Amino acid sequence: MGRQTLLAVAVAALLVTSGCTGLDVLADGAATPSDVDVAQRYDSLDTLEATRVTTVDDGTTTNETRALVRVDFTTDPPRRYQRTLAPESRAGDVTVLNESGALLYDADENTVRRVPRIDGWTTRNQSAYLARIVAAAHGDGVAEVSDGVSPLPIIPTTRSGPSIPEDAIEGFEVEYLGTQRVAGRTAHGFELTAVSEAALTANQTLWLDSEYYYPLKTSRRIDYRNRTIEATSRLKTVTFDADLPADAFHFDVPEDATGETLNVSTQTFDSASALREHVDFSVPDPEVPAAYEFDEAQYVSGNVTQASLQYVTADGEQLTVTKTTSGPNANGWFTSGENVTVAGHDSQYLTTPRSNFVSWSCGDTRYAVVATDLEKESLLAVADSVGCE
Template sequence: MGRQASLAVVVTVLLATSGCIGLGVLADDAESPPSVDVAQRYDSLDALEATRVTTVDSGNATNVTRSLVRVDLSGDRHRRYERVLSPASRAGDVAVLDASGMVLYDADENTVTHAPRTAGFGGNWSAYLQRVVSAARDGGDVAEPSDGVSPLPVVPTTGSGPSIPEDAIEGFEVEYLGTRTVDGRTAHGFELTAVSEATLTIDQTLWLDSQYYYPLQTSHRFDYGNRTIETRTRLENVTFDPDLPSGAFDFDVPENATVTETNASTQSFNSANALAERVNFTVPEPEAPAGYEFEEARYVGGNVTQASLQYVTADGEQLTVTKTTAGPDARGFASGENVTVAGRTGQYVTTPRAAFVSWSCGDTHYAVVATDLDKETLLAVADSAGCE
């Protein structure tokens, strides 16, 4: 993945994790949402079927995709089936997610890609939506921007780097927009607007079904430097808890299809030394700032080869140092601020939730992500991680 494509990673993950996204519109003048247990309402939904219409406007082009979507929320690991209906160039493409992983079928190329399912895929939506509604009900009060935030359940800092906490909304002003009708159902609207200055900001509008608090429409606006990307999605013909056939989430691979297997395995270690004994490359030895204690080391093997070290404070602030020796090019955003790290040129980027710096040493890529470190301290950690 090239530097120019890094921002597209965020959009891709957004579309993969946001059950649906849609159009922001005006609503009535209700002052606050009803006091309900949002997580319980969301978790009471077992399944849904709908047509999803997704629009991505990158400024240079606008792409609209219609897909048949089925979601099974009843188990510990959600299942998902998507089949593209239009445009014609993508019609017949299929994506299936189940307990074992994901199957991606390209109908035009007649190719199938199998990918294993990673831990935590998709995030905890019920907890996240509960926090959004609660913040709106409490008058939109949120923590100071320096405490960090994400308007999405999961937003990777780099193409293959660590992700920020999935249920954070601090640093965003949450406003209740009232109600409106979406696909014949009453929906409550919520607008999340970043209140901190950052290189990359992602404002979001959600329209949640009044019964299940499942997103019926949402919109996201990515502002990054002089670029703006807007995504809008709506559900049409939605049926909650439909009577689906037993094979509703199955996909039969064509006999003549070309099949590619991707592989990845994750291991956790309770020390950096234990991680170093597992890998065949050097593990960074960063100098963590005062107050940060080592929490976990992790190794990802397969198509991506990556080692990471995570540190935390007593208040839950996070610091992660990642070294990737194989996998996507994760050198950062092309419009990030140029900085010098270990004698190399790197990219420094801030989001409302975190700040991170990424740099490369040949084919080896590094990233340091922190939820509560200033630029000078973050760069000092990066320098201590080195370049080997």
């Protein structure tokens, strides 16, 4: 599975915040919820069981998926179970996520893929994120970076990859939409609109349960150049703190199923020299702006061979340089973006509301430079200093 495919799978997996339709606005223009501890309400949840419907329209085709989903919020990370109900071609597919990693079963192919959890993988603090959205809707103007309001899903990734941080670069305007009936429950609506000038923008509308502030419906519109992708995830039915059976998050893989376990491990180093001594290939020595200090180096081995160097500023801005020498479709990363040149090689430069990055290839080796707060000229200068090292 290629990097782009893995990215798409990760994004799709994170479209679990959802809801049901019920389009009549009950209190349009109503005041935003006040004096509510959103994080506390969300964190008070123990379990959830629901039927989720996800629709994705890429401008040429529209696909709808219906699935049974369960979440156990009492574990860290939360345990998740999903069994696809429709369409027929995917019925019976199962995904299980827990502290050990992920299990993905394809019923049609009778294959299973196991992805072990990697130390250093990060997930968003969902309750704090939703609390910041509600808080931002109370004020005027645009949510600041410190609010961490970002409409793009946070993709679990090792710090060695071109990770995109949770905080927005220039913020998003947050508007309260009033209330609406969703899945038979009252929900508060919030619209997030990116205000940064980015090549790729993603605006989002959330409908949060009025009791637990769990997302009952999420709509995302992603615009890139002349292409628009719209994704809506909604709960048709939902039971909070459901009395689930002991095996609710377990799946018995058929004995005749075939598959694989991805072999990936990570190691972290406190200096670039320590990383260089450990690997048998050259590690870049980038020229970074003066404000950036070295933070850590990381090596990913197994099905993927990757080295990365991360730098940070005093106020937390990040700059990451990544070199991937092997892996599934290592040369097939982001092919969209503005065409630029890095050290004489064709490259792609892309801006999003949260970061800017550039990627390029030297033979079978792939490079990427990602920064949360560097202008194009400065970012490309860092990339040029890396070249094909």
